[in-house]
Amino acid sequence: MGLPRVLASRLSNFINRYLTKPFSDPLKTQEGFFKELIARNQRTLFGKRHQFSQIQSIRQFQKSCPISTYEEFKPYIKLILEGNRQVLTTAKQIYWGQTSGTSGTPKIIPIVNQTFNSTNMSMLCSLMAYIAEDPRNNSRFLDGKSCFLAAYPLLRYEGKLPVGYGTGIFSSYRGGTQIWKYLLRSQLYIPIHLYRIKDVEKRNFQLAKEIIGKDFRQFSGVPSIVTNTLEKLLENASKLGIQAQKVADLFPEYHFSYFGGLSPKFYEKKLTALIGHKIDYREQLSATEGILGIQLQQEPGFTPMVNANFFEFIPVKSPADRCIINEIKKNEEYFICISSHNGLYAYNMGDIVKFISEDPPLFVFSSREGVVNLVDEKISQQDILYAIEHTNQIFKTILTDFVVVALRTPHNHYLFMLEFASKSEPVAYSEYLKALDTYMQEANEVYRYFRRDIGILKPPKLWILNLGTFEKVVNARAGRGIPREQTKIPHLSDQDALKREFESGVKLQIEM
Secondary structure (H helix, E strand, O other): OOOOHHHHHHHHHHHHHHHOOOHHHHHHHHHHHHHHHHOOOOOHHHHOOOOOOOOHHHHHHHHHOOOOOOOHHHHHHHHHHHHOOOOOOOOEEEEEEOOOOOOOOOEEEEEEEEEEEHHHHHHHHHHHHHHHHHHHHHHHHHOOEEEOOOOOOOOEEEEEEEEEEHHHHHOOOOOOOOOHHHHHOOEEEEEHHHHOOOHHHHHHHHHHHHHHOEEEEEEEEEHHHHEEEEEEEEHHHHHHHOOOOOOHOOOOOOOOHHHHOHHHHHHHHHHHHHHHOOOOOEEEEOOOOOOEOOOOOOOOOOOOOOOOEEEOOOOOOOOOOOOHHHHHOOOEEEEEEEOOOOOOOOOEEEEEEEEEOOOOEEEEEEEOOOOEEOOOEEEHHHHHHHHHHHHHHHHOOOEEEEEEEEOOOOOEEEEEEEOOOOOOOOOOHHHHHHHHHHHHHHHHHHHHHHHHHHHHOOOEEEEOOOOOOHHHHHHHHHOOOOHHHHHHOOEEEHHHHHHHHHHEEEEEEEEO
């Protein structure tokens, strides 16, 4: 048992209590964060325009500072790019974070040192909470190596500041609180150096050469990227003269992952089959704009990062209201809005969450703003996941990945584009499609009404994709300059262009 594991296992409960103290009284923490944020930024251009010097309460702030999207901040971003200082924040900006454009056109977000502090501490907090659940067993990954699959941190420069994707920035830049990373630096493997290899297959082979045969116990990153990487490691093992049927044959002590970017729920079954056994995992809800929530317990649910952002929650059912942390209601859905040290204030993230607990406040991700809506059915990603998971359970099938596109031509319908894992396809595709439609109706009663009772929504269609199609789409995007580790193909979209990206990989087209 190495020193990091000894310290973590013996001190985990004490460290966990210390780190989670801000969450014990979330309202008090939010009030303190809010006061500091407003006081520090009174002299900024934004602060002067919105009378920060006169704000003494949260309600005053809400009157003075309306809910805004990125469009409202574009003029301020332009001023910063032109070399102006103290436009949005007094904090020292050290990076531009570029969003992946999953929900629209890519944006650039100011990244300040406090962003690194909160990012690093949120991960440490979540990991220590996991270890504290069973100190001796859950600390095992600290005796081996951890692989974090990050995007390349430097895309270009805007003025004097570098621009990069969040996962790459936060894994490479030595800003913020780094003490725990220094303790683990010999055990943390971040293969950013491999980006000098342009050929993806050669890069995967080099990764396999560097890590196979070593004691890796944790793989972390976006779930789809982790899954794909593990598949490639298995494929390349044979080229290295190593026979392995499962990932566990290569890394027998691999037992834990830390996920972000996408929900790992869909990938659970595939990961278990790929690895050869179940692993523990914890996840965070994050964006380039900041860390929104972290999982601190075995059960699903994110604890809001009340010490990193000032939160406001806009009820989906009552969008004129602005609730703070002590005003949220269980089972209600809200848009998340944040104010933080990076200079975004009352900023609508576009994410919709549902609170599953009021005390302590815990939420789950529900969907992104702009859910697919052909005829007022408002299909969410959760509806799609419900249909696919239940259908796979009945047919005992496993998907590699999937995309569902809402189409309006030649009529309103949904197109399921599915890539099944090897030897895991259903016996009857038409029956599989019927089951998807049935569970879609079960998940969304408005969909059922327009589909079955009114008939405005026509039967869904199914494209069976060749194995490896998603990989080819990712490679094609990489060829256009989008890093693989930052590529997030949405599971649900109404963009016809997304459909066209998969057309070349269609093996069968099924209709009801």
